[in-house]
Amino acid sequence: MSPLIISRIFKPSVSKKFLRHTNVRLFSVTPQASGLDPNRPFSSKPAYPFLLIDYILNIPNCCPDGRFTKFASSEGKEVTINDKKLMEEVCDAMTVGFSRDGLLVKLEGHYNDFFLRYVIYYNPTDPNLEDMTVRLPPLPRGSQIQSMAMSSLPARDKDWVVAVKLSGSRLSLCRPFGSSEWINIKAIPQCINPLSSLMFSKKDQRFYIPTPGGNLLCSLDIDSTEDDLPEFIELEFDDLPKSVFKELADVSSCSRTDHLVESPTGQLFLVKWYGEDLDDSNDEDDDNMSTLMHVTKKFMVFRANEESDKFDKTMVYTEDIGDLCIFVGHSEAFCVPASSSPGLKPNCIYFVGYNFGVYDLTTKTCTIFHQKDDVPIRKFEFPYWPSPNFSPLAPN
Secondary structure (H helix, E strand, O other), X not given: OOHHHHHHOOOHHHHHHHOOOOOOOOEOOOHHHHOOOOOOOEOOOOOOHHHHHHHHHHOOOEOOOOOEEEEEEOOEEEEEEOOHHHHHHHHHHXXXXXXXXXXXXXXXXXXXXXXXXXXXXXXXXXXXXOOEEEEOOOEEOOOOEEEEEEOOOOOOOOOOOEEEEEOOOEEEEEOOOOOOOOEEOOOOHHHOOOXXXXXXXXXXXXXXEEOOOXXXXXXXXXXXXXXXXXXXXXXXXXXXXXXHHHHHHHOOOOEEEEEEEEOOOOOEEEEEEEEEEEEOOOOOOOOOOOOEEEEEEEEEEEEEOOOOOOOOEEEEEEOOOOOEEEEEOOOOOEEEEHHHOOOOOOOEEEEOOOOOEEEEOOOXXXXXXXXXXXXXXXXXXXXXXXXXXXOOEOOO
């Protein structure tokens, strides 16, 4: 996928220009190669990746050329993608939501080094902003960043802060243009949810991560030092509507991770992501091997009410986040207006990781993308940085 497309996909100007065009291009194959009507919209690469997802979601049963099929049940919808190239494009399109404007994080290391170093590359599309390569302080070999959040996009400022959650639920901060050393916070690991994402609130100027129970927030001031302890903020929840009680009973045996996300206007949301384990054993298999698949079951969203501040937050259940879309699964959760990019569907949650899919808050419908062997599309490097199968570069 073109880096220019990725870096500009959320620009409002792109949406306005798109509305002037009628020949929207979706898939990678040419119409001649696919045998389809040459007037149908195909190109060498999808110009607007989310239009591909929107097209798949809105087709009633299957793609005319058989590249994907759909199955609906009371539990949700499954989209089985039968074409390898299309599956790659779906993965690319789904992960665009986690791209910032020209931002890329890579890992550098060598077999003979004891330390690994993360490098942030920033190549913004705005010519008034500076291109930047930021080498973070090295981490001990074997460290794994599970989540990363920044106080802003990279800026050559001594107060710019990068925070990471390491394996073992350890938290560290650094100021790349300040002291350029990791500040290891004296956190209590059992008080931090190992699978929930770290986030930065621009409104509160604090880093947050939910506790395992989901009713407290572990809070770090942007100026925290190694001698400081995290603060814990209690989340008060308004009474749930009676209609939601049965839904809670349905997910009582599910796993759950909690993710905070802040909208561009400063509205704070708490997203509860429920998943369940399904037996993937095949009765026709002679070995009768049984494996488990972890699949997404449901999402629930709570918003902070107007009286909430950084010391006291009251969360209210909602099924309406307006024109917003939320992306979860790859480090810090992300939130954008649906109107900022063609093909995004408002009031929806796009998720990646153990599954790739879209959850519609309006209809409470969960659509999961599957491979042709009926296994959900998944990438285990999400939400982990680096991926578990990372191996350092061989020595030169």
